Amino acid sequence: MAGAFAEAGADLELVDLHKRFPGFTAIEEMNLVIPAGSFFALLGPSGCGKTTTLRLVAGLEEATSGRILIGGKDVTETKPYQRPVNTVFQSYALFPHMSVIDNVAFGLRRRGISDAKGKSHEALALVELDHLSARRPAQLSGGQQQRVALARAIVNRPALLLLDEPLGALDLKLRRQMQLELKSIQDEVGLTFLHVTHDQEEAMTMADTVAVMNKGRIEQLGAPEMLYELPRTAFVANFLGQSNLFTGPVSGTTATSIAVDVEGTRIVVPKARAERHTGTVTVGVRPEKLTLHTEAPEVDSSRNLLGPGRVIDVSFSGVSTQYILAVPGAGTVTVFAQNMGVGPLVADGAEVWVSWSVDHGFGLEDEAPPAPRFDADTDTATIAVQKKRALMSELEEA
Amino acid sequence: MAFAAFATETAKEQTPRRGGKIALLLLVPGLLYLGLFFLVPLFSLVFTSLQAPSGVNFGQFEAAFKIENYAVFGQYSEQILRSFLYAVLATVFALLFSYPLAYFIGVKARPWPLLQNLMLVLVIAPFFISFLLRTIAWKSMLSDESPFVTGLKAISLLAPDAHITGTPFAVVFGLTYNFIPFMTLPLYASLERLDTRYLEAGSDLYAKPFTTFRTVTIPLSMPGIVSGVLLTFIPAAGDYVNASREFLGGTGTAMIGNVIESNFLLSNNYPAAAALSIILMLAILVIVLVYVRVSGTKDLL
Ligand SMILES: Nc1ncnc2c1ncn2[C@@H]1O[C@H](COP(=O)(O)OP(=O)(O)OP(=O)(O)O)[C@@H](O)[C@H]1O
Ligand SMILES: [Mg+2]
Numbered sequence: 001m002a003g004a005f006a007e008a009g010a011d012l013e014l015v016d017l018h019k020r021f022p023g024f025t026a027i028e029e030m031n032l033v034i035p036a037g038s039f040f041a042l043l044g045p046s047g048c049g050k051t052t053t054l055r056l057v058a059g060l061e062e063a064t065s066g067r068i069l070i071g072g073k074d075v076t077e078t079k080p081y082q083r084p085v086n087t088v089f090q091s092y093a094l095f096p097h098m099s100v101i102d103n104v105a106f107g108l109r110r111r112g113i114s115d116a117k118g119k120s121h122e123a124l125a126l127v128e129l130d131h132l133s134a135r136r137p138a139q140l141s142g143g144q145q146q147r148v149a150l151a152r153a154i155v156n157r158p159a160l161l162l163l164d165e166p167l168g169a170l171d172l173k174l175r176r177q178m179q180l181e182l183k184s185i186q187d188e189v190g191l192t193f194l195h196v197t198h199d200q201e202e203a204m205t206m207a208d209t210v211a212v213m214n215k216g217r218i219e220q221l222g223a224p225e226m227l228y229e230l231p232r233t234a235f236v237a238n239f240l241g242q243s244n245l246f247t248g249p250v251s252g253t254t255a256t257s258i259a260v261d262v263e264g265t266r267i268v269v270p271k272a273r274a275e276r277h278t279g280t281v282t283v284g285v286r287p288e289k290l291t292l293h294t295e296a297p298e299v300d301s302s303r304n305l306l307g308p309g310r311v312i313d314v315s316f317s318g319v320s321t322q323y324i325l326a327v328p329g330a331g332t333v334t335v336f337a338q339n340m341g342v343g344p345l346v347a348d349g350a351e352v353w354v355s356w357s358v359d360h361g362f363g364l365e366d367e368a369p370p371a372p373r374f375d376a377d378t379d380t381a382t383i384a385v386q387k388k389r390a391l392m393s394e395l396e397e398a
Numbered sequence: 399m400a401f402a403a404f405a406t407e408t409a410k411e412q413t414p415r416r417g418g419k420i421a422l423l424l425l426v427p428g429l430l431y432l433g434l435f436f437l438v439p440l441f442s443l444v445f446t447s448l449q450a451p452s453g454v455n456f457g458q459f460e461a462a463f464k465i466e467n468y469a470v471f472g473q474y475s476e477q478i479l480r481s482f483l484y485a486v487l488a489t490v491f492a493l494l495f496s497y498p499l500a501y502f503i504g505v506k507a508r509p510w511p512l513l514q515n516l517m518l519v520l521v522i523a524p525f526f527i528s529f530l531l532r533t534i535a536w537k538s539m540l541s542d543e544s545p546f547v548t549g550l551k552a553i554s555l556l557a558p559d560a561h562i563t564g565t566p567f568a569v570v571f572g573l574t575y576n577f578i579p580f581m582t583l584p585l586y587a588s589l590e591r592l593d594t595r596y597l598e599a600g601s602d603l604y605a606k607p608f609t610t611f612r613t614v615t616i617p618l619s620m621p622g623i624v625s626g627v628l629l630t631f632i633p634a635a636g637d638y639v640n641a642s643r644e645f646l647g648g649t650g651t652a653m654i655g656n657v658i659e660s661n662f663l664l665s666n667n668y669p670a671a672a673a674l675s676i677i678l679m680l681a682i683l684v685i686v687l688v689y690v691r692v693s694g695t696k697d698l699l
Contacts, residue, residue: 060598080601093599097617106613107603156603 005113006084009192010071010159011036012057017066019052026052028216030066034209037190039183041203044213045239050196051090053213054162057194058087070160081110086153090164090196092145094137100124100148101133107156123155124148126181142169147178154185161186163195167202179206200240204228212236228286232275232365237284244333245284245364253277257358263329267304267361274363282364288336289360292323292345293353304361306330307353313385314344321345324385325352447672457666467673474657474674478681481653484566485635488573489581492630493623495574496581500622501615504589521582533572533645537563540571540646564648572640580629588622624693632682654678 012034019027026049034040042050055061057068059080067076075083086107094103101120108116124130127147137145146169153161166182167175183206186193197203203210204224211221212235220227220236231237234245251261259268260283269283285304299305309327321344323335335354337345346352450462471478499521507514524532539546540562550556562568596618600610616623638655641647647656654674661671 058602060602080598081604081606085602087599087602089595089599089602091595093593093595095596095599095614097614097620106600106605110604110609152603 005157006159006189006191008159008190009037010084012160012192012194013069013072014053014057015067015069017053017056017068018064019049019056019061020064026216027056030216030218032211032218032221034192034194036071036192037186038208039186039193039195039206041207041210042194042196042213043198043200043203043210043240045198048213049216050213051164054087054164054194054196057160058085058162059083060087084159085162086156086158087162088146088149088153088164088166090168092137092149094145094148094152096137098136099133100129100135100137100140103137103148104133104152104155106152111156120151120155123151126154126185127151127178143171143174146170150178150182157189157191160192160194163193165197166195167197167199175202182206204240210240212239214239230273230362231284234282234284234364234366237362237364242287242334243284244287244290245282246330247280247282249280250278258363260363265306265329267306268301268358269361269363270359273359273361275365276363282366283361284364285356285361287322287334288320289356290333290335290354291356292335292337293355294346294350296353297355299355302358303355304358305353305355306333308351309333309353311346311348311350311352313388314346314348316344323352325354327354443672443675446668447676449669449672459668464669467669468677470670470673471677474654477652477657478654478677480651481635481655481678482681482685484570484573484641484653485631485637487570488577488634489627489631491570491574492578492581493627496578496585496626497623500582500585500589504586505592505594518586521579521586524579529576530639530645533576533639536568536572536575537645540568561648563646564643564651566651568646569641569651569653572646573634573637576637576640577630577634580633581626584625584629585619585622588619592618620693624690627689628686632686635682636678 012032014030014032017027017030017032019025030053042053044050052061056063057070059075059078059082063076067074069075070084094100095106098106101117101124104120104123105116108119113119121130121133124133127150129144129147129151132140132144137148140148146166150163150166153163163182167178170178179202182193182195185191195203195207204227207224209221210224210227212219212227214235220232227236227240231240231243234243237243237245246260246262246267248260248262248267250258251266252259253271256272257268257270258274258277258281259266260281267283271277274281274283293307296308297305306327309325309330311323312326312332313322313324315322316339318339320336320338323337323344323346325333325335327333333354445461446459447467448461448463448465449459449467450464452458452460499517503514503517503521507517538544541547542561542563547556547562551558551560556562592615596614597610600614601607605613635653636655638653638659639645641651641653642656642659643649647653655678658671658674658678661667661674
């Protein structure tokens with residue numbers, strides 16, 4: 001591969017990949033295919049094994065079992081420097097004894113690519129750091145170092161680029177700009193990107209496919225809209241955005257839908273959007289799909305209705321307002337309402353009902369209820385609200 | 399580890415704080431020490447080196463400005479050159495021996511701190527026995543009657559009339575052996591702090607292990623290499639134990655240290671001995687300055 005850039009991205013295939021550290025299983029049986037030229041995001045909480053996955057693909061960690069194929073070639077046994085892969089490290093790992101430009105040119109020089117300096121300057125210009133090319137990494141800010149790390153990997157045009165939270169240290173504006181930049185590089189050259197992040201918005205806006213990872217396994221994988229619309233597990237439903245979840249036994253089934261009995265309230269979900277159709281089922285709906293009513297509305301069979309409940313918290317966040325309701329039997333319910341008018345729709349303490357279109361609900365595949373439900377009045381959200389109230393009154397007194 | 403102080407990375411430049419009265423006070427013992435044990439002997443040495451024979455009797459000298467004393471330089475140029483040659487060889491061998499050792503202790507053995515400590519103790523252990531005793535021990539191990547030498551002769555690896563002691567080989571061997579800890583410890587101190595993520599980054603960027611070693615590991619451990627080389631080379635160049643005939647040397651292996659010793663103690667030619675000492679000192683100073691400049695670690699001096 002010496003002397004030339006990758007013509008196009010390569011696909012990545014992980015087969016039964018397994019990684020165990022002494023006394024700790026970091027990756028369990030991972031099977032994954034990332035098509036060539038796609039932008040794949042790996043999303044998950046801290047410590048779920050994202051970096052470990054990337055290290056396995058880069059060859060910096062040896063798999064306990066399983067195989068890794070890049071562009072159809074088995075690379076499980078090859079050394080990192082033999083793999084057509086570059087990494088943007090979470091810790092940057094810029095060589096402290098080299099100038100920025102030498103850092104960026106390092107990979108090109110090792111491969112004997114002509115005009116390493118010129119190409120490195122171009123890559124630095126792309127991340128808007130060409131004016132600092134003579135500096136040492138220690139003389140740069142965290143965000144600047146991160147961009148150098150990005151340039152150092154991108155300049156090699158690898159068939160597969162691994163990005164480990166490459167934008168974590170950047171401010172929002174720069175982050176947006178770099179996201180666009182990354183996206184355009186990826187489109188232009190058709191490279192395959194494997195992007196690790198814990199920013200769900202970043203994952204959803206940039207990636208063709210998002211995989212949500214939890215505790216060493218992939219919980220769900222799919223296009224961002226699909227993942228958001230139809231989460232399969234409670235973890236995904238709550239990690240990717242927020243969800244209102246209700247658990248109860250299935251009380252009725254029609255040809256197209258199932259009805260779940262949640263402490264006396266009937267919630268209907270289309271069969272096509274539910275993973276399981278019998279037994280105890282957890283169903284959910286996204287907070288922005290809910291409509292608030294100040295008096296009991298007349299609803300037909302195309303909508304689910306919950307209430308009455310009480311508003312226990314109102315928090316304004318610019319475009320929308322978040323209301324937290326305590327609904328007897330159903331626990332706390334979160335509602336996002338667009339701020340179309342001036343001021344909140346309802347005040348704290350008001351009695352309200354919520355409704356949503358049956359088509360917006362989803363049913364999870366989780367067997368057991370996601371978590372033991374707390375009593376309505378000791379729910380974590382309620383506790384948080386009580387704490388906030390206590391603090392506010394304390395402040396007022398002071 | 400005291401040696402860590404030698405190998406510290408480029409210190410961040412800091413502006414000195416004002417109101418340094420206490421700092422000055424704290425400096426006093428150091429300055430006194432420097433004055434008493436460095437400047438006074440240095441002046442006394444310079445003074446001695448310029449003395450002239452008093453003519454009354456042998457071994458008596460009087461104050462003078464006899465710059466011709468420094469002409470001994472020409473007389474002993476062979477020994478001076480030999481000193482530096484042996485010291486360079488010993489430094490190179492010690493570096494070649496110590497780097498892998500220090501790398502193993504400081505990097506490879508990281509998952510096993512017990513092994514690290516054990517090996518460090520083994521590196522330092524020779525210091526528990528006098529340097530003279532250890533060198534004498536080597537003399538008997540390398541002597542003509544030793545099982546090692548008779549064995550070598552038996553399998554014809556050594557000519558029947560050959561010797562090991564008294565040869566340049568034995569002297570360089572002794573120097574190398576005696577200064578290995580001085581090389582290993584600073585190397586260990588800098589390799590121990592080597593961040594292996596840089597090595598991973600190197601191999602991720604297509605560098606083969608040797609290239610990573612050359613372009614990343616060596617530059618990052620340069621402070622340790624420089625201090626190890628200085629700590630070995632400087633004392634090795636002035637050493638007079640290994641090369642002396644009572645130890646590993648012979649008639650043809652005398653180094654500058656041996657010449658100074660015999661002038662001082664045997665021929666009582668103090669001015670010549672002092673002049674040679676000063677020449678040795680200046681030569682080492684020049685070599686060290688050039689070396690530090692070339693190796694690019696100006697922060698060390
Ligand atoms: N060398 C190691 N030895 C033992 N356990 C390890 C090792 N490296 C990682 N782990 C464990 O493996 C798990 C996954 O680590 P990993 O670094 O992949 O997390 P991550 O998803 O990248 O998290 P973050 O978002 O915080 O970077 C963690 O629980 C970590 O403690
Ligand atoms: Mg990580």
